[in-house]
Amino acid sequence: MSKKGLPIHLSKEDMARLVKVGLLHDVGKAKIPPQIINKPGKLTDQEFEIIKLHPVFSYEIAKKSNEKDIDILNGIRGHHEKINGTGYPDNLRYNEICLFARITIISDIYDAMVSKRVYKDAHSPFEVLDEFSQGRFSNLDMELVNAFLSNMPIELLDKFVLLSDGSIGRIIYINPNNFMYPIVEAQGEIILTNERLKCVSMYNA
Ligand SMILES: [Fe+2]
Structure with missing residues (x-):
């Protein structure tokens, strides 16, 4: 196996900015009631609507803590968007979703799947x-x-x-x-x- 995969051409600085998105994108979950976050069963529609608020909460927390980098902020806010516009919170489409968000969407799915949660095994x-x-x-x-x-x-x-x-x-x-x-x-x-x-x-x- 080659020691190098397909490149996506990010500079060292961009990698560091992307790591920040990775660290902060779900911080807004702290504002969601734990009984919803930790619910072992299927969420009701109403509960899911509340979960869907967390990217905006994360964005607001990052902004309040003086984050001014618009790519980092948009990366955090956009990590549950989908390229066909059916994601949340802003129903953005492919070219409206910033690169940091498009990358974080993928790493977030991977991380969720390989992690054990109250409602599923790893x-x-x-x-x-x-x-x-x-x-x-x-x-x-x-x-x-x-x-x-x-x-x-x-x-x-x-x-x-x-x-x-x-x-x-x-x-x-x-x-x-x-x-x-x-x-x-x-x-x-x-x-x-x-x-x-x-x-x-x-x-x-
Ligand atoms: Fe999230």
């Missing part, structure tokens, strides 16, 4: 990359999705995973045409994972 990164590659998440900037799919596997190389038989393996190859079943090394053996022996989760020693 998915393995391989499962999630596979779902991205199959277009399961619609209305994203496909150029950025392709850059993500080309770069993210590189980050996972050499990392440890828990296999479904309880053993620990190290990722040595991720096939870009089959994210679901990477090749791992476990107890000195090279294993092509499959439906019966798969990566369950990342393993942090």
Whole structure:
């Protein structure tokens, strides 16, 4: 696997600004009642309307804390928009959604999927990359999705995973045409994972 994925040409400064969007985009959730944020079951329409306020709350909190960078502010506010205009809070379309928001939309979905929540278990990164590659998440900037799919596997190389038989393996190859079943090394053996022996989760020693 190449050590370099598709570039999206961000300068170091832009990367630092993007990290700020990543850190602050959900800070507004602190203003949403915890019983809605932590509700284990399906949200009612009314509860979802309240959840939909959080990008604006995050934007306002960042603004109040003296953030003046308009790209950072718009990145925070726009992280739940969709390129066909059906997202929230402003129903923006593709070219109205700033680059930082379009990137954060993708990383936010990935993070939500690989994280355990009160209402769902964590998915393995391989499962999630596979779902991205199959277009399961619609209305994203496909150029950025392709850059993500080309770069993210590189980050996972050499990392440890828990296999479904309880053993620990190290990722040595991720096939870009089959994210679901990477090749791992476990107890000195090279294993092509499959439906019966798969990566369950990342393993942090
Ligand atoms: Fe959010």
